[in-house]
Amino acid sequence: MAQPDQKKFFxxxxxxxxxxxxxxxxGDAQGMNAAVRAVVRVGIYVGAKVYxxxxxxxxxxxxxxxxxxxxxxxxSSMLQVGGTVIGSARCKEFRTHEGRRAAALNLVLRGIxxxxxxxxxxxxxxxxxxxxxWSGLLDELVQQGKIDKESAEKYSHLNIVGMVGSIDNDFxxxxxTIGTDSALHRIIEVVDAIVTTAQxxxxxxxxxxxxxxxxxxxxxxxxxCGADWMFIPEMPPADGWEEQMCTKxxxxxxxxxxxxxxxxxxxxxxxxxxxxxxxxxxxxxxRKKxxxxxxxSxxxxxxxxxxxxxxxIKDLVVKCLGFDTRVTILxxxxxxxxxxxxxxxxxxxxxxxxxxxxxxxxxxxxxxVVSLCGNQAVRLPLMECVQMTQxxxxxxxxxxxxxxxxxxxxxxxxxxxTYKLLAHRKPQSELPISSFNVAVLxxxxxxxGMNAAVRSAVRVGITEGHKxxxxxxxxxxxxxxxxxxxxxxxxxxxxxxxEFCVPIVMVPATVSNNVPGSxxxxxxxxxxxxxTDAFECLLQLTEARSRYEEFCIPMCVLPATISNNVPGTxxxxxxxxxxxxxxxxxxxxxxxxxxxxxxxxxIETMGGYCGYLASVGGLAAGADAAYIFEEPFDIRDLQAxxxxxxxxxxxxxxxGLVLRNENSNENYTTDFIYQLYSEEGKGVFDCRxxxxxxxxxxxxxxxxxxxxxxxxxAKAMLWISRKLKETYRKGRVFANTDDTAxxxxxxxxxxxxxxxxxxxNETDFVHRIPKEQWWLKLRPLMKILAKYKTSLDVSESGQxxxxxxxxxxEESEGVPA
Numbered sequence: 001m002a003q004p005d006q007k008k009f010f011x012x013x014x015x016x017x018x019x020x021x022x023x024x025x026x027g028d029a030q031g032m033n034a035a036v037r038a039v040v041r042v043g044i045y046v047g048a049k050v051y052x053x054x055x056x057x058x059x060x061x062x063x064x065x066x067x068x069x070x071x072x073x074x075x076s077s078m079l080q081v082g083g084t085v086i087g088s089a090r091c092k093e094f095r096t097h098e099g100r101r102a103a104a105l106n107l108v109l110r111g112i113x114x115x116x117x118x119x120x121x122x123x124x125x126x127x128x129x130x131x132x133x134w135s136g137l138l139d140e141l142v143q144q145g146k147i148d149k150e151s152a153e154k155y156s157h158l159n160i161v162g163m164v165g166s167i168d169n170d171f172x173x174x175x176x177t178i179g180t181d182s183a184l185h186r187i188i189e190v191v192d193a194i195v196t197t198a199q200x201x202x203x204x205x206x207x208x209x210x211x212x213x214x215x216x217x218x219x220x221x222x223x224x225c226g227a228d229w230m231f232i233p234e235m236p237p238a239d240g241w242e243e244q245m246c247t248k249x250x251x252x253x254x255x256x257x258x259x260x261x262x263x264x265x266x267x268x269x270x271x272x273x274x275x276x277x278x279x280x281x282x283x284x285x286x287r288k289k290x291x292x293x294x295x296x297s298x299x300x301x302x303x304x305x306x307x308x309x310x311x312x313i314k315d316l317v318v319k320c321l322g323f324d325t326r327v328t329i330l331x332x333x334x335x336x337x338x339x340x341x342x343x344x345x346x347x348x349x350x351x352x353x354x355x356x357x358x359x360x361x362x363x364x365x366x367x368x369v370v371s372l373c374g375n376q377a378v379r380l381p382l383m384e385c386v387q388m389t390q391x392x393x394x395x396x397x398x399x400x401x402x403x404x405x406x407x408x409x410x411x412x413x414x415x416x417x418t419y420k421l422l423a424h425r426k427p428q429s430e431l432p433i434s435s436f437n438v439a440v441l442x443x444x445x446x447x448x449g450m451n452a453a454v455r456s457a458v459r460v461g462i463t464e465g466h467k468x469x470x471x472x473x474x475x476x477x478x479x480x481x482x483x484x485x486x487x488x489x490x491x492x493x494x495x496x497x498x499e500f501c502v503p504i505v506m507v508p509a510t511v512s513n514n515v516p517g518s519x520x521x522x523x524x525x526x527x528x529x530x531x532t533d534a535f536e537c538l539l540q541l542t543e544a545r546s547r548y549e550e551f552c553i554p555m556c557v558l559p560a561t562i563s564n565n566v567p568g569t570x571x572x573x574x575x576x577x578x579x580x581x582x583x584x585x586x587x588x589x590x591x592x593x594x595x596x597x598x599x600x601x602x603i604e605t606m607g608g609y610c611g612y613l614a615s616v617g618g619l620a621a622g623a624d625a626a627y628i629f630e631e632p633f634d635i636r637d638l639q640a641x642x643x644x645x646x647x648x649x650x651x652x653x654x655x656g657l658v659l660r661n662e663n664s665n666e667n668y669t670t671d672f673i674y675q676l677y678s679e680e681g682k683g684v685f686d687c688r689x690x691x692x693x694x695x696x697x698x699x700x701x702x703x704x705x706x707x708x709x710x711x712x713x714a715k716a717m718l719w720i721s722r723k724l725k726e727t728y729r730k731g732r733v734f735a736n737t738d739d740t741a742x743x744x745x746x747x748x749x750x751x752x753x754x755x756x757x758x759x760x761n762e763t764d765f766v767h768r769i770p771k772e773q774w775w776l777k778l779r780p781l782m783k784i785l786a787k788y789k790t791s792l793d794v795s796e797s798g799q800x801x802x803x804x805x806x807x808x809x810e811e812s813e814g815v816p817a
Contacts, residue, residue, distance in 0.1 A: 010784075010792035013359050015048025019112040020358055021067070023053035023060060024084040025091075025119035025126075028335060029165040029179025031343030032084040032118055037075040038351025039116050041785050044072055046359065051112060056119075057091035057126065061099045063106035072787065073652045079344060079622045080587045082182070082337050084165075088119075100130055104137040107158075108147055114159045114358040116351075118178070121171055121389050124162040128367045128382050134158040160367035161354045162382055163347070167335055170214035172392065173385035173803050174371035175411045178350065180216065181342040183334040184703035185580075187221045190330060191261065192700055204249065204260060204317055204325040208310040210334050212267040213393060216412060217334070223419045224706035226455070227261035228252060230423070231268035231308045233396060234404045235416065239271060246320045248424075253323075266329075268308030271399075341583040341620040342576060342704060345778075346372060348619060352781055353377045356797055368800060374749025375570045375774070377797075384803040415707070418714050422459050434465035436724050436733070438717075441471035441478055443534035446697060447560040447574025449705030456713035464721045475537055535559075535566060535743060536765070539756045542741040552736045554723035556716045557743045557756065560709070562697055565610035567763040567770040568754045569745025573712075576704040578606070578696045579617050582659075585692055586621035590655050598649045598685035600624075600656035600677055604670040606696050607661045609767035612775055613696065614661040619782040624648070626659040627673070629767065630776060633665065638673065642680040644788065649685045656685065712751060716744050719753060748774075 022039045024032050036052075043050035050070045053059045059066030078085050093099030107113070117127040138152040164171040167183035187209055198205050211217045215232020222230040229245050231237065237245075245262075252260050310327045317325045339347075350370045357368055357379055367382040388407060395404040405413050438461050440454060461468045471478045538557045545551045559566035562578035582605055593599040605613045611628025618626035625641045627633055645656045658677070660670050674689040681687060701709075719742075727735040735741075738755040745752060764771050780792040 006795065007793060008795045008797075010046075010356065010780075010794045011790075013046055013356070013794075015043060015046035015355075015359055018114060018359070019049040019051065019110060020114040020116060020355065021051040021053050021060075021107065021110075021112045022086075022116040022118070023056050024086055024088045024165065025056035025117060025123035026088060027120065027166065028083040028088055029167050029177070030082045030182035030335070030337065030339035031178040031347040032165045033075075033078045033081050034339060034344045034347035035118050035163050035165070035178060035351045035354075036084070036086060037078055038348045038785065039355055040070045040075045041072060041787070042352050042355040044070070045784055045787070046355070048114075048355075048359075049111075051110065052086045055087040055089040057094035057103070057123075058089040059087070060103040060106060061091060061093045063102070063109075067106060067110060067112075076653055077590075077655075079620075080338050080590075082339055083335075084118075094126060094130075097133075100133060101137050101140055103130065104134065105141055105146055108138065108141070108151055108155050111155065113155045113157065114161075114361070116161050116163070116354050116358065118163045118165045120164065120166045120168075121386050124164070124367075124369060124382055125386050127160045127162060128386070131158045131160045131367050157363040159358050159361040159365065160382070161357045161361075162367065162369040163350045163354055164369060164371070167217070168211050168214045169216040170211075170389065170392075171369075171385060172388035172407065172409060173369065173380045175374065175409070176342075176346060176372050178343055178347045179335075179339075181346075181704060182337065182340045183210070183217055184220055184224070185340050186334045186337055187217060187330060188224055188700075188703045188706070190328065190333070191221065191225045194328060198326075202324060204262070204321075204323045206262050206264060206310050206313050206317075206325065206327045208264050208266055208327070208329040210330070211265045213396075214408075215265045215268075216408075216415075218263045218265045219412070219415050219419060220703065220707055222261070222263045222423070223415055223710055224452070224703045225261055226422070227263045228423065229262040230419065231262075231264045231313075233265055233267060233269070234392075234408065234412075235401060236269055236271045237308075241270065242316055242320070246317065249317065249323070250321060262313060264308060264310050264313060266309075270308055338584075338587065340702070341579045341617070342702075344583070344620040345616060348781060348785065349377050349778070352784070353379070353797060356794060366800070375746065376748055379797075379800050380803055381800065388803055414711065418456075418711050421463065421714060422456060422710070425459075426463060431463065432465035434467075434721075436466045436721075437469060438466045438720060439469040439471050439478070441474050442560075443474045443537060444561065447562050447572070447705075448577035448697075448699065448701035449573040449709035450560050451709075452701060452706040453558055453560065453573060453709035453713035456710040457717045460714045460717040461721075464717065466721070535568075535756065535759070535763070538741060538743070539760060542738075542756055545736050549734070552727075552734050553740075554720050554727065554733070554735050555741045556720055556753070558709075558712055558716055559743065559745055562613065563607045563610045564612040564775075565608065565769045566743070566745065568743045568747070568752075568756075568759045570748065570774050571708070571746050573705055573709045574697075574701075575612065576708075577699060577702040578613060579620065580702050581696050581699055582613060582617035582692060583620045585690075585695070586617070586623075586657060586659075589688075589690060590621075590657060593655050596654075598654050598656075600645055600649075600658060600681060600685050600687050602670060602674045602677060602687060602689040603657065603659045604662055604689070604691040605659055606692070606694075607663070608769075609661075609663045610769045610773075611661045611664065612773070614659040614664070615779050615782065616775060618657070618659045619778055619785075621657060621659075622785070623657040623659050623782060624786045626661070626779070626782065627664040627668070628661045629664050630769070630773065631779065633668070635668075638668065638676055639680070642677055644786075645677075646681060646684050648787070649681075712744050712746075715751060719744070 020043045022036055040050045052068045052070050054066045141147045142149055142152050164174055164177040165179055166177045167179040169177045169180040171177055194205050209217045215234050218232045249260055314325045314327050317323050353370045368379045369382045369385055371378050371380050392404050392407045440457055458468055534557055538555055541551045559569045560573035562574045564572045564575040566572050589601050607613045609629045611630050614626045614628050674687055678687040723740050727733050738757050741756050742753040743756055762771055780790045783790040
């Protein structure tokens with residue numbers, strides 16, 4: 001952390017006299033436009049000239065109109081557009097020395113020595129080669145008389161910064177690439193839609209997803225939708241997989257379950273190199289299970305490097321089981337559509353960091369790539385990341401599949417381990433013997449992703465051998481003994497559903513997936529206040545241990561609330577789904593003004609006293625302002641915002657968007673702000689207002705929330721099991737230390753168990769928010785991208801880190817988010 005006298009602020013950096021070019025290359029990915037927008041606006045903001053390079057490297061080689069100076073308004077209304085509006089193309093010429101020399105000439109003629117490349121590892125490798133050859137290329141241009149020596153000296157070095165745009169998430173060094181989250185949204189939307197028709201006809205479904213050389217999409221979508229079987233390139237199935245898969249599908253149907261999913265990567269192979277296709281699974285319907293869905297990653301292989309295709313899987317299921325089977329190949333649907341809120345925010349943050357890296361670069365600075373590690377934007381040496389990415393493919397080619405999984409990084413390996421833990425049920429005889437009873441309950445208002453967390457906790461609890469109890473109606477139901485009633489109901493259903501013929505599991509009340517407990521069932525505070533209630537409840541139980549020994553048991557809280565206002569965690573279950581709902585609504589609202597006169601929309605969001613939804617939703621939707629409780633404002637600020645919007649509306653920008661957190665100010669209400677803007681904007685723009693309300697709490701959980709809830713619940717249950725064993729003495733559990741009552745949260749780059757008593761001092765209980773909130777650092781980005789003059793502390797930026805090889809899980813307590 002920088003000392004006060006070492007603080008570094010973005011506004012003190014100058015781009016005067018510098019020129020930055022941005023291009024997109026390789027396959028398109030949702031969110032690329034958000035990255036382009038950020039580079040253009042931040043570059044102009046600091047006084048640099050910024051250029052579009054249309055059609056990727058082809059435009060760089062061809063020059064002419066393909067290299068166009070960008071204006072602030074050039075990137076308006078592109079945040080919500082998928083693909084890349086500046087185009088992308090494969091370029092054979094750039095692979096030749098002559099082609100790169102032509103590209104160098106086109107840049108020098110415009111004074112461009114800073115290049116931002118958005119693409120995959122191939123595109124970034126080409127950019128690094130271009131940089132390494134730069135001096136030699138300029139010497140050749142001088143010898144050919146195309147530039148003079150003065151120009152060669154003036155533009156003697158080329159700075160390169162990369163951002164990874166790829167839906168496959170196949171680049172080492174970053175937890176997520178631009179476009180991956182949006183592709184997962186497309187996949188899960190299809191799975192959710194298929195489930196209803198499959199259940200109606202007792203069908204098995206095989207889904208083939210993209211990922212020719214990386215199974216991330218298949219893996220995470222399988223984890224998010226609870227797929228029965230999965231094929232990915234990094235983990236080919238062992239010999240005899242056909243029989244094992246069919247046995248599992250048959251057992252699932254025999255238990256009366258109505259849903260099975262198989263996911264296949266498009267290039268999947270078995271361990272002998274045989275192709276596995278989605279058609280391997282079609283035409284059998286002799287069992288009771290009414291739906292099987294198989295998801296295939298497009299690059300899945302077996303351990304002998306034979307491709308595994310969807311058709312192959314379909315045929316296998318039809319032949320062996322007789323199930324009525326269908327294949328769905330998603331194809332380029334995964335690349336299309338509107339980018340998710342996550343991808344917009346990720347790309348915007350990366351774009352700002354990329355410009356900052358270019359401004360600070362010198363002739364000795366190596367080419368770097370902006371990456372996401374946990375919840376932090378970091379810079380890594382480009383070629384270190386490329387080399388590790390190539391090592392993954394080499395390991396797979398040599399059939400060192402465990403090594404390939406390890407090289408993919410901790411996030412990939414943890415996802416895979418969690419999937420194995422949840423997808424494959426051990427026989428009763430193999431389960432450990434446990435005398436422990438574990439209860440699971442939800443507290444407060446609902447949050448999307450809670451069901452995924454409960455499912456995960458229950459299954460892991462059963463795997464650990466515990467008896468699981470489900471508590472109805474939270475702590476109120478717990479006090480009334482409704483855990484027993486819930487168990488009785490499940491036991492009574494055993495005659496109808498064989499699935500209940502197991503030790504009934506319940507996620508520890510601590511493991512409750514909806515930690516956000518709200519005392520308010522009506523009103524704006526409902527969602528935002530929920531989170532602190534569950535935290536407070538656990539804190540009260542912990543403090544009561546001295547009087548009641550019954551509370552001397554391991555307890556864990558999982559933060560679940562749309563408001564993201566839980567102390568001890570950067571993110572909560574449900575917040576991502578809510579932000580996406582806000583952003584999608586804002587997109588529609590802005591689109592409604594297309595073709596009309598200038599208009600400003602005032603939107604009210606939930607959140608109680610926490611401004612997370614308004615701030616992050618505003619950044620993702622391209623808002624001009626967002627009013628929140630944590631950042632006090634007065635009438636002068638409102639007037640300044642009106643004047644700023646008035647000036648913008650007199651240019652080509654036709655629409656404005658203002659978000660207001662519901663409890664941001666008791667006097668400056670949504671109605672007040674709407675009336676103020678309407679009055680002061682007369683003659684320039686008109687106003688409309690919209691209160692989003694409880695639609696922010698509903699809808700299907702996003703892939704992120706499903707995956708996040710699943711992983712942290714599994715980790716929490718394993719922690720509960722470990723603590724139960726550690727505190728078991730003389731026939732009973734006695735857990736009375738602070739570290740046995742924890743909240744599991746994401747802190748920067750790791751999942752951390754934090755004693756609730758330690759979090760007490762970090763909490764503002766009056767307003768139900770943490771005293772420090774990381775996302776407040778994102779607010780200046782929103783203001784900069786909306787052309788406000790503001791201050792941005794970038795003291796933590798600028799350090800070039802290095803790619804760290806993933807250690808084995810037992811070597812590290814932290815778990816990447």
